[in-house]
Amino acid sequence: MGHQSRFDVITRGGVTAGQEWICDGDEPIAQLEHVVVEQPEQNLRYFDRNLKPVVLRNLKLVPGGRPLVAGVQMFWNLDGHIVTSDLLDIIVEGRGTERLTITVITGDPGGVALSRRVLTLRWDEGDASYVYDFTCHLELCAPETFDRPGSENIHFEISDPWYCDVPAPTVAFDGGWSAHGFTRLLAEPADGSVWQMPLNHLATSIPAPKSFRHEGMLVLADSPGNNPAFEFVGETATRTGIGVCNWGYDVHFSASYERQELYAPICETFRVRRCPDDRVAELLLQAQPVPTVEYAGHRELPRYERQSSFDKPLRLDEPAGALDPWPWVPAGEGARWCRDLGRSDDNSLQIQRQTTGVTEWRMDREGEGAWTQRWRTTTGFNVHVWVRTDSVSGRGASLALRWILYNQPERHPLLCAASLQGTTDWTRLTAQILGPAPADVSAVEIVLRLDGIGTVWFDDIDVEVLAS
Numbered sequence: 001m002g003h004q005s006r007f008d009v010i011t012r013g014g015v016t017a018g019q020e021w022i023c024d025g026d027e028p029i030a031q032l033e034h035v036v037v038e039q040p041e042q043n044l045r046y047f048d049r050n051l052k053p054v055v056l057r058n059l060k061l062v063p064g065g066r067p068l069v070a071g072v073q074m075f076w077n078l079d080g081h082i083v084t085s086d087l088l089d090i091i092v093e094g095r096g097t098e099r100l101t102i103t104v105i106t107g108d109p110g111g112v113a114l115s116r117r118v119l120t121l122r123w124d125e126g127d128a129s130y131v132y133d134f135t136c137h138l139e140l141c142a143p144e145t146f147d148r149p150g151s152e153n154i155h156f157e158i159s160d161p162w163y164c165d166v167p168a169p170t171v172a173f174d175g176g177w178s179a180h181g182f183t184r185l186l187a188e189p190a191d192g193s194v195w196q197m198p199l200n201h202l203a204t205s206i207p208a209p210k211s212f213r214h215e216g217m218l219v220l221a222d223s224p225g226n227n228p229a230f231e232f233v234g235e236t237a238t239r240t241g242i243g244v245c246n247w248g249y250d251v252h253f254s255a256s257y258e259r260q261e262l263y264a265p266i267c268e269t270f271r272v273r274r275c276p277d278d279r280v281a282e283l284l285l286q287a288q289p290v291p292t293v294e295y296a297g298h299r300e301l302p303r304y305e306r307q308s309s310f311d312k313p314l315r316l317d318e319p320a321g322a323l324d325p326w327p328w329v330p331a332g333e334g335a336r337w338c339r340d341l342g343r344s345d346d347n348s349l350q351i352q353r354q355t356t357g358v359t360e361w362r363m364d365r366e367g368e369g370a371w372t373q374r375w376r377t378t379t380g381f382n383v384h385v386w387v388r389t390d391s392v393s394g395r396g397a398s399l400a401l402r403w404i405l406y407n408q409p410e411r412h413p414l415l416c417a418a419s420l421q422g423t424t425d426w427t428r429l430t431a432q433i434l435g436p437a438p439a440d441v442s443a444v445e446i447v448l449r450l451d452g453i454g455t456v457w458f459d460d461i462d463v464e465v466l467a468s
Contacts, residue, residue: 002125004098004123005024005098005123005130006024006025006096006098007094007096007097007098007100007121008023008096009022009023009095010022010028019031020033022102022121024063024130027063029060029063030058030060031056031057031058032054033055033056033057034053034055034087035052036051037052037053039442040367040440040442040443043408043440044247044442045162045250049083049085051085052087053075053085054073054074054104055074056071056072056132057071058070058164059272061129061130061228061272061273062129065226066164067164068165068226068228069162069228070248071250073160075106075115075117076113076136076158077160078146079146082108084108085106086107087104087106088105088107089104090102090103090104091103098122099122100122101118101119101120102118104116104118111141112141112142112145113139113140113141114141115136117134117136118135119132119133119134120133121133128274130273131271131273132272132273134269135269136158136159136269138156138266139265139266140262140263143263146262153258155255155257157252158236158253158270159270160245160253161250161251162250163228165177165179165226166182166199166324167179167182167199167322169201169247169248169326170304170326170366170370170371171304171305171306173373176323177371181224181226184196184199184222184319185219186217186218186283186284186287187208187209187219187242188213188216188217189213190209190211190238192213194288195209195287195288196287197244197290198290198320199319200293200315200316200317201324201326202246202327203290204244204246207291209241209242210241211239211241212232212237212238213237215231216231216237217229218251219279219280221275221284222281224277226274227274228274229274230253230272231273232269232270236270240253240268248371255268293317295330296331296335298316299316299317300313300314300315301314301316301327301328302314302327302328302349303325303327303328304325304326304328306465308460308461309343309344309345310328310337310342310347310348310461314327326364326370329361329362329363330362331359333359334351334354335350335351335359335361336350336352337350343426343460344459347459348388348458349361349448349458351397351450351456353452353453355453358449358451359449359450361458363446364404364443364445366381366444367442367444368442369443370443376435377435378436378467380432380433380465381401381444381463381465382432383431383432383461383462383464384429384461384462385429385448385458385459385460385461385462386428387399387424387429387456387458388424388426388456389455389456389457390423390454391422391423391453392422392423392452392454392456393421393422394452395419396450396451397419397449397450397458398416398417398420398449399416399429399446399447399448399449400414400431400446400449401415401431401445401446401447402415402433402445403437403438403444404441404442404445405440405441405443410445414447415432416431416449417430417431434466435466435467446461446463
């Protein structure tokens with residue numbers, strides 16, 4: 001006798017309002033959430049445009065299993081500014097049965113569009129998986145809003161799901177995310193190939209599928225028994241492309257429409273299910289080689305660590321491993337990861353300029369916005385780095401820090417340590433930034449900078465977190 005599901009929506013106690021959980025018998029398997037999302041998650045996930053989103057959270061795909069999909073959005077994002085963010089109604093049908101239906105109705109504040117998102121939940125005995133079917137209805141009350149001169153193809157974001165258990169960026173800490181064996185994303189594009197992207201926060205630059213084969217899947221692989229898949233149904237497969245965000249491997253689903261399609265009801269369908277292990281093995285065998293991944297001409301970059309001699313590489317076309325640190329990235333001419341000269345070993349970050357200007361090595365993922373430790377009011381950073389210069393003129397070589405807010409232009413000043421000019425032996429520079437952080441700020445950027453002409457080497461950095 002196989003598993004017999006009995007689904008229901010159960011309200012559990014909360015501090016101010018009950019939490020709504022979808023349960024199979026007594027086991028919670030997903031949470032329907034409609035709460036205010038605070039910073040930094042609000043800016044990172046919703047770009048400050050949906051303060052109280054309707055989201056299905058922490059989806060389990062097998063009874064007794066752990067959550068594998070951290071969130072599926074239950075609204076449309078039509079152009080970044082028009083979002084069906086206002087919850088109008090939630091209708092639950094099939095309570096206490098083996099087929100549960102939840103309809104979430106939302107609209108945008110201006111009355112441009114009406115969304116009716118229908119979730120149908122069932123148990124698939126053949127694949128031994130819960131199946132979450134999402135039917136996404138959209139009625140444009142004012143299609144002329146998007147039917148602008150010159151607009152032949154219009155793209156709407158269906159959803160922006162994100163995963164559990166992927167490698168956490170930046171630095172390790174107690175309680176940080178774990179990869180649980182996941183190494184890559186696999187997908188079935190419309191051309192019959194199998195696409196892959198290693199879990200590496202800069203590999204997200206690999207061109208992603210613009211359409212899928214019928215019933216084509218996007219699979220997070222490969223953790224036996226625990227590989228979540230998004231499956232695109234019917235015409236949704238041919239019109240949907242994806243984009244992978246490097247923050248936490250959330251995946252944007254974007255559908256394409258011709259202008260005349262805006263004047264009729266729109267309906268897209270996708271589902272979430274567990275991908276069987278034998279199917280994952282097939283996809284891995286068929287997967288196309290990972291294309292070359294470069295950042296500013298570099299195929300590997302030094303990993304960021306709080307204490308580092310810049311000696312550990314991050315290969316951009318390979319899975320990063322259990323921890324996916326953000327690398328140091330170059331900006332400007334003459335930036336080189338030096339492997340033949342350093343202070344404590346043969347590694348350093350070099351900048352060599354022959355014309356006046358600015359070149360930098362940057363790391364802007366140090367902070368709670370990169371899913372590390374929570375900040376406290378008093379949290380600050382004390383940063384030391386050793387610097388050597390050769391014939392440097394201009395404003396010189398320096399270490400700088402600043403508070404930053406992601407997805408918005410940097411609006412806080414660089415705080416620079418003393419600059420070095422001329423020719424100097426290894427000299428230690430120190431810069432400090434002290435809390436409390438400005439409002440909404442969620443990270444600190446560390447900048448190794450040359451403003452002028454000449455050659456500079458940076459080595460043996462030490463990043464101290466103050467009062468965390």
